[in-house]
Amino acid sequence: xxxxxxxxxxxxxSMRIYAENSSNFHRLRIIDQEEAINNLDRAxxxxxxxxxxxxxxSKGYINYFDFADTTLLIVLRNAIHHxxxxxxxSWNSEMHLNGGMEKMSGDEFLMASHEIKNALKPSEYxxxxxxxxxxxxxxxxxxxLEKIMKKANRAKALQxxxxxxxxxxxxxxxxxxGYPLHQVYVNIIPIYVSAIKRMFSVLDGMDFNFxxxxxxxxxxxxxxxxxxxxxxxxxxxxxxx
Numbered sequence: 001x002x003x004x005x006x007x008x009x010x011x012x013x014s015m016r017i018y019a020e021n022s023s024n025f026h027r028l029r030i031i032d033q034e035e036a037i038n039n040l041d042r043a044x045x046x047x048x049x050x051x052x053x054x055x056x057x058s059k060g061y062i063n064y065f066d067f068a069d070t071t072l073l074i075v076l077r078n079a080i081h082h083x084x085x086x087x088x089x090s091w092n093s094e095m096h097l098n099g100g101m102e103k104m105s106g107d108e109f110l111m112a113s114h115e116i117k118n119a120l121k122p123s124e125y126x127x128x129x130x131x132x133x134x135x136x137x138x139x140x141x142x143x144x145l146e147k148i149m150k151k152a153n154r155a156k157a158l159q160x161x162x163x164x165x166x167x168x169x170x171x172x173x174x175x176x177x178g179y180p181l182h183q184v185y186v187n188i189i190p191i192y193v194s195a196i197k198r199m200f201s202v203l204d205g206m207d208f209n210f211x212x213x214x215x216x217x218x219x220x221x222x223x224x225x226x227x228x229x230x231x232x233x234x235x236x237x238x239x240x241x
Contacts, residue, residue, distance in 0.1 A: 008054060014049070045080050068163070068164035114191065
């Protein structure tokens with residue numbers, strides 16, 4: 001259990017570091033935009049790595065690939081960890097460090113997010129929906145298809161995220177409203193929150209001995225949140241100047 005305690009503590013530390021970078025983002029951005037964006041991106045990727053470390057150690061307690069939220073986090077981590085592709089640039093990076101604001105001036109984007117009830121101004125961190133599909137959907141002919149997972153497991157993962165994260169309805173809305181998929185972004189934070197709540201609740205139900213100050217703070221926070229309705233997405237339109 002000590003190894004599991006260390007993994008949970010590492011995960012909690014990574015969430016605190018991300019929260020600190022998120023709260024400092026707008027102040028630092030005024031001084032150095034590139035540093036602010038890169039700090040936040042690396043902190044988010046560290047959260048995915050820490051989640052994957054917990055998965056490696058605790059997969060005997062829960063089947064992560066039975067749930068859309070935990071499945072997607074593992075897919076994202078593997079994609080970002082191996083970086084054999086050009087996918088998964090954050091909205092901030094794509095727009096402000098890679099010339100997106102200039103290249104796509106005047107274009108409108110569909111921003112999709114699940115609602116975290118009873119949360120104080122939750123963070124937002126967006127990836128393109130198209131990137132997730134290119135990683136999982138073999139029919140798209142993407143050169144960046146996930147190669148670590150077996151074909152059947154990849155197909156199962158695709159169906160889970162389409163059905164249980166509301167991505168299927170998001171794709172329909174984009175088609176109905178005339179948005180090309182590369183202009184549809186999904187907020188990953190509520191999905192991450194749901195996955196952590198799931199894992200912490202499982203461990204808490206096992207009478208697991210949580211260790212460390214950060215762990216105690218996040219255990220109380222996440223287990224106290226209501227379940228997130230992952231099948232329901234709220235949308236906002238964002239037009240670039």
